[in-house]
Amino acid sequence: MKALFGYASLCIEEAGRGIWFHRRVVAPALIVMMASLVVLGAFMLASDNLNAVLSGWRERGQLQVFLVPEVTPAQQAAIDSAIGGHSAVEEYRFIDPEEAAALFRSDFSELGDVLALLEENPLPGSYAVTIAAPMRSERVLQQLTDDLAALPGVEGAQYDLEIIGRLELGVRALRLVGVLLGGTVLLAAMITTANVIRVMVFARRREIETMRLVGASEAVVVGRFLVEGGLQGLLAGLLALAVLLTAYSFGLAYLDPDSLGFLSILPLRFLSPLMIGGLLAGGTITGLLGSWFAFGPGGVRFD
Amino acid sequence: MIRAFHVTKRYGSITALRDVNVQIRPGEFVFLTGASGAGKTTFLRMLYRAELPTSGQLIVDGRNIASLRSREVPGFRRRIGLVFQDARLIDDRSSLENIAFVGRVLGLARGESRRRGMELLKLTGMDHRAELFPAQLSAGEKQRVGLARALMSAPVLLLADEPTGNLDPDTAIEMLRIFRAINRRGTTVVLATHDPDMIAALGRRTLVIEGGRLRSLERTVESEPA
Numbered sequence: 028m029k030a031l032f033g034y035a036s037l038c039i040e041e042a043g044r045g046i047w048f049h050r051r052v053v054a055p056a057l058i059v060m061m062a063s064l065v066v067l068g069a070f071m072l073a074s075d076n077l078n079a080v081l082s083g084w085r086e087r088g089q090l091q092v093f094l095v096p097e098v099t100p101a102q103q104a105a106i107d108s109a110i111g112g113h114s115a116v117e118e119y120r121f122i123d124p125e126e127a128a129a130l131f132r133s134d135f136s137e138l139g140d141v142l143a144l145l146e147e148n149p150l151p152g153s154y155a156v157t158i159a160a161p162m163r164s165e166r167v168l169q170q171l172t173d174d175l176a177a178l179p180g181v182e183g184a185q186y187d188l189e190i191i192g193r194l195e196l197g198v199r200a201l202r203l204v205g206v207l208l209g210g211t212v213l214l215a216a217m218i219t220t221a222n223v224i225r226v227m228v229f230a231r232r233r234e235i236e237t238m239r240l241v242g243a244s245e246a247v248v249v250g251r252f253l254v255e256g257g258l259q260g261l262l263a264g265l266l267a268l269a270v271l272l273t274a275y276s277f278g279l280a281y282l283d284p285d286s287l288g289f290l291s292i293l294p295l296r297f298l299s300p301l302m303i304g305g306l307l308a309g310g311t312i313t314g315l316l317g318s319w320f321a322f323g324p325g326g327v328r329f330d
Numbered sequence: 331m332i333r334a335f336h337v338t339k340r341y342g343s344i345t346a347l348r349d350v351n352v353q354i355r356p357g358e359f360v361f362l363t364g365a366s367g368a369g370k371t372t373f374l375r376m377l378y379r380a381e382l383p384t385s386g387q388l389i390v391d392g393r394n395i396a397s398l399r400s401r402e403v404p405g406f407r408r409r410i411g412l413v414f415q416d417a418r419l420i421d422d423r424s425s426l427e428n429i430a431f432v433g434r435v436l437g438l439a440r441g442e443s444r445r446r447g448m449e450l451l452k453l454t455g456m457d458h459r460a461e462l463f464p465a466q467l468s469a470g471e472k473q474r475v476g477l478a479r480a481l482m483s484a485p486v487l488l489l490a491d492e493p494t495g496n497l498d499p500d501t502a503i504e505m506l507r508i509f510r511a512i513n514r515r516g517t518t519v520v521l522a523t524h525d526p527d528m529i530a531a532l533g534r535r536t537l538v539i540e541g542g543r544l545r546s547l548e549r550t551v552e553s554e555p556a
């Protein structure tokens with residue numbers, strides 16, 4: 028146990044010394060790796076925030092029923108009782124065309140008064156229906172939506188999950204792009220690390236030989252370079268986090284929430300501890316693999 | 331400590347050493363001499379298994395050099411102190427850290443390694459250069475740091491390849507005194523040199539390599555520096 032601790036601390040010390048002494052060689056690799064982690068982290072940040080919005084919506088269990096403009100009072104009464112009498116409905120409210128127009132104006136103030144340009148209010152009357160929490164399943168919502176849409180006087184019905192589902196697809200696509208792009212740059216970063224380590228090992232082969240001559244085992248000689256790669260990755264991860272956090276807080280401080288338009292609904296939060304850990308682990312593993320490749324097949328050989 | 335039976339070393343068509351037979355007893359102090367290119371370094375390199383004999387048997391510290399497994403080599407080398415012709419210090423660390431590194435390899439803690447390293451620097455008169463990097467040291471200073479490093483593992487065998495080649499005569503004699511002191515504590519010393527004055531100063535058994543062959547000359551002079 029004590030020996031293992033001694034070994035680990037020796038490797039870390041040697042690796043730290045190597046990075047510091049050869050910082051001019053290490054720095055470019057560190058920057059490449061940091062940049063790729065920033066790309067990956069930015070996508071994580073964006074998709075995480077969008078996900079938070081979506082899950083907020085999902086929890087609301089909202090359903091809209093839009094009426095045709097020429098709905099008759101009798102039809103509307105039937106619709107009203109169909110909604111009100113359903114066991115899954117927690118509460119519902121009728122939104123008349125005037126209220127809909129007012130909501131539109133406050134939600135999309137930057138669009139000015141487009142509605143005023145029109146002779147008639149184009150917005151139909153609608154019902155905002157909230158489904159009781161225990162019933163908020165995709166199946167119940169779909170069934171209820173279909174039933175209500177079939178009623179005479181109903182233009183259409185739509186539940187949030189539908190939109191959410193579509194948006195979720197978008198977020199998933201975003202994440203996929205992030206992973207692909209981030210993965211590609213990370214691979215490049217790994218190759219860069221491998222090359223830096225290879226150059227360092229080659230430039231220092233005499234020194235490594237000396238270490239062997241004074242009795243250093245392969246575990247120490249190779250271990251310190253593995254740790255050096257991992258340490259480089261960890262450092263790049265920390266730098267990337269610093270860059271992301273700076274960009275994030277600048278964004279929060281300098282962006283006027285009113286000018287963000289629909290983005291203002293974002294809860295805007297930074298990466299979760301888990302994702303921060305993931306980013307750091309990603310950097311470390313990339314660096315470790317990079318230096319492992321430097322020693323692996325086709326890598327540096329001495330004897 | 332060392333036994334060679336019909337040891338031959340060839341590099342392609344060059345025969346560096348041929349049919350070497352020699353025995354060096356534990357606690358002995360022997361010189362190894364010969365003209366430049368005679369094979370002194372080659373002989374020493376075989377003793378710490380940086381080279382293998384082309385043929386013959388070589389036993390060092392009870393181990394047959396040729397049959398040591400590669401994972402046994404670090405342990406084997408930790409019992410041997412090496413002083414190189416060109417010091418071979420590691421550039422990215424100070425004199426003290428060069429020595430302390432050996433302590434770390436042996437499993438000593440950082441503080442303990444530095445403390446012992448400092449003692450050895452004092453012994454070789456280099457404690458005032460402890461914090462300097464190799465690039466800031468003269469050739470002779472490097473060699474004295476190299477000697478301190480070789481002593482870090484308290485070796486049973488000390489192999490030195492022209493440790494005084496870069497030193498002025500006074501410092502060379504001072505170094506020789508240190509080697510002698512170490513030898514008195516029981517460490518076997520093999521010291522390669524082509525400086526006859528140095529050999530004469532101590533008067534020890536001398537192994538001479540000539541034409542690839544090794545001869546043993548008993549004590550030439552019976553004097554010894556105080």
Ligand SMILES: Nc1ncnc2c1ncn2[C@@H]1O[C@H](COP(=O)(O)OP(=O)(O)OP(=O)(O)O)[C@@H](O)[C@H]1O
Binds near residue numbers: 366
């Ligand atoms: N790796 C090698 N490949 C080929 N020939 C070698 C190699 N190492 C040494 N030799 C040859 O072996 C012979 C002995 O060399 P060695 O270095 O042992 O001499 P030396 O006695 O130490 O000389 P010096 O006093 O100059 O240090 C030389 O002829 C040299 O060219």
Ligand SMILES: [Mg+2]
Binds near residue numbers: 370371372415491
């Ligand atoms: Mg030589």
